Amino acid sequence: MRRLPWARTVFWLYVATLMLPLLWMFGMSIRPNDEILGSFSLLPQNVTLENYVTFFTDSAWYSSYLNSIVYTSLNTVFSLIVALPAAYAFSRFRFAGDKHLFFWLLTNRMAPPAVFLLPFFQIYQSVGLFDTHLGVAIAHMLFNVPLAVWILEGFMSGIPREIDETAAIDGYSLPRFFFKIFLPMIRSAIGVTAFFCFMFSWVELLIARTITSVNAKPIAATMTRTVSAAGIDWGLLAAAGVLTIIPGAIVIWFVRNYIAKGFALGRV
Amino acid sequence: MTTSDVPAKVAGSQVAGEVVAPAVPPSASNEEEAPRDVKPKNNRAWWLVLPVVVSVAFTAVIPLMTVVNFSVQDVFTPTDRIFVGLDWFRSVTRDPEVRAAFLRTLMFSAQVLIIEIPLGVLLAVCMPRRGAWVSVALVVVALPLLIPWNVVGTIWQIFARGDIGLGGWVVNNVLGINFNYTLDSTDAWITVLAMDVWHWTPLVALLAYAGLRSIPEPYFQAAQIDGASAWATFRHVQLPRLRGVLTIAILLRFMDSFMIYTEPFVVTGGGPGNATSFLSILLSKIAVGQFDLGPAGAFSLLYFLIVQIACYVFFTVLTRSGR
Structure with missing residues (x-):
């Protein structure tokens, strides 16, 4: 045009x-x-480069950066493992309550994290997950599992069901078909979903800050507490900001054609 | 929801013999126009969904039950609590601070939509459509979306300051307007709004762009033959085809701006005074700042309910044909 x-x-x-x-x-x-x-x-x-040097030599800074990487990676793996079979079920079968379940998942993705603050704080303390990487990874499944299910379902529905049927006729069992044929077919979708899970976990501050104190403190929380006696250390804060943008900036090139689809939960 | 509709289906799905037009232009090509029969019914699919149900039960259902529990009780100590019925709901809905925050958040969402949707569409129309610049444009436009939300806050915290930030400095010293977002509530509001526009307009643009790219070339050729002006082409060819993606964009932007927390928290902390104290900021203050379990519980449930309603609209629009 x-x-x-x-x-x-x-x-x-x-x-x-x-x-x-x-x-x-x-x-x-x-x-x-x-x-x-x-x-x-x-x-x-x-x-x-002194701000960057400070960042990488002060353990309060670089360890919280590592914390964020650890729990976002854990969360991405968990979310994908849980979401893959479910997304397949939603895209291929009708079953009792499927639409209600699908809607209910969406409400969890859309729920304000602030709503869950109070119970998270208490529950994670009582089950011993407070201030652990595992705890944050599980807490972030609140919005990342629904996100992953919706995005994957969007991609999987684009793959004709005839493939499943042909494989079944050829004698493939469902698990074997799923791992040998289906997963390789949707590997770009898995990559895109992993990217979005990683990103939404990486950018979340409210929950991550509330259920951690020292050992699993995320970089985002460290960045919001940079006020010292001498005021805010602007240079260091800016350096930390630049460094936290980098993971997203690295992978953005590979997912550039799917960004709209991912944000729209697989609906575009 | 009726039982006849199929959840969120792709193009060309058929329900009861009637072709359901896709809610949004499908990203996949349309070569598979063959009628797709209804998915087989198989309740054993529940086994595949079970892990999701279990994980979401732990991360969402149990916490929500706890919130319900808080909202109807007055908790003095973990062992000493009395049932108070709907008292907390009454006091929360009458609390002037909560009401003000609610109106403020609604106002913010409205302004966000009014600015970001037209701007995003304009940007999408202006984005290069073919050639080597397409990829570059996509990456550059998407960049703000991938920045951690607190860093978006940091960026604007620095940028809008009168002493060290380029934006604030230009407004103060070049335009000669006294601008200080830490002291003046209007300035704080403008800063937060500008930040949100900067942060999220790219999402609208990318969605609209995806919609525009799915319009077949013959549409434009026909418009050209008819001698349509650029505006007429936009108004009568492009805009109607954008309906689906724009609905998604509006709902997503409403939802996310309605629960905004991190960015204003970093820049203004909800201040000055209460000027940028949105619902999430107020709620987290009541919940983990003051530990007012009852009011926080009631507040959380009401907040959740509003989001549920918006969400239901979203879901209905997405799963119905939408036109």
Whole structure:
């Protein structure tokens, strides 16, 4: 189709506005703190990596970064294992209460995490999961399992059921068909789902902060408590921000065509 | 919900002999137009769903029951509690602070939708449609979506400050407007709103873009032959085909803006005063800040109920044909 003459201008203008705050934070992260607070300048006068060095040498920082990676990875694996058979069931069969169940899953994805704060705090303490990686990974299944089921169901429904039937005629049992034929067929869908599970667990702050204190403290919580006696350490905060963007920025290229589909729960 | 509809089906599914138009343009190609019969009924599929039910029971049902428990009791100590019926619900719905937060959150969601939906569509129309720039454009536009929410907060916390942030500095020193989001409630609101627009307009844009790309080329050729202007093409060819994706975009944006927590928490902490104290922020303050179990429980349930209703609308729109 023909494009409007000013379309390109509008688009790149938007991209510029979009990048500006990001680049500004990056600029902050490579300046020493006295320069940040001393005088306002567009470009850094003294480029330094000291904020990053601090991040990687202070165990309070890098260990919480590792904590986040550990529990998001655990959560991604759990969510996928639980969601794969369920998504297959939803996409292939009708069964008693299927629609209600499917809807109920959606309500958990949409529920405000704040609603679950109070019970999570108490339950995870009473069962000994408080302040553990496992605890956060399980808590985040609250929204990631429904998300994974919905996204996977969307992808699986795009695969014709004739394949299942042909395999059954060829003598494949359901588990064998599922692992040998079906899973390899939807591996890109699994990748996309894993990406979204990882991401939503990685960005969640409220629950993760509430059910941890020291041992499993997420990077997001560490970042919201950077106020020291000398005020906020802006340079270090910016460096931490840049570093937490990196995991998403690395994989974004591989999922670029599925981002809309993932956010729309597999419905686009 | 009637029992005849099939949950969230793909293009070309047939229910009772009637072709159900897809709610959204399918991303897969349409080569498989052959009638798909109704899925077989098999209650043993429950075994496949069981792990999900168990895991969600632990992460959602048990906690919700606990919340219900809190909401109807006055808990003094773990062993000393009395049943108070609906008293907490009454006091919460009459609490001026809760009411203000509710209206504030609604207002915020409304403003978010009014700004982000048209802007997102505009952006989608302007995005390159073919060539090497497509991938680059997709990645760049999607970038804010993949930034951890607290970092989005941090980015704007820095960017909007008058002393060290480019945005705040420009407003204060170039435009000459006194802007300080930590002191002035209007400035705080604008900052949070700008942050949300920055953060989530890309989602609307990507959804609309996916919708636009699924429009077959002959539609545009026909419009061109008819001598339609760019606006007429947009209004009568593109916009109607975007209905499905835009419905999803509106509902997603409503839902997520209605439960916003992290970003304003980082930037303003709900202040100054109560200016940006949204429902989630207020609730978490009552719940884990003050440990008011009863009010927090009642508040949580009411909040959950509103989301349930919105969710039901969402589900109905997605699973019905939608047109």
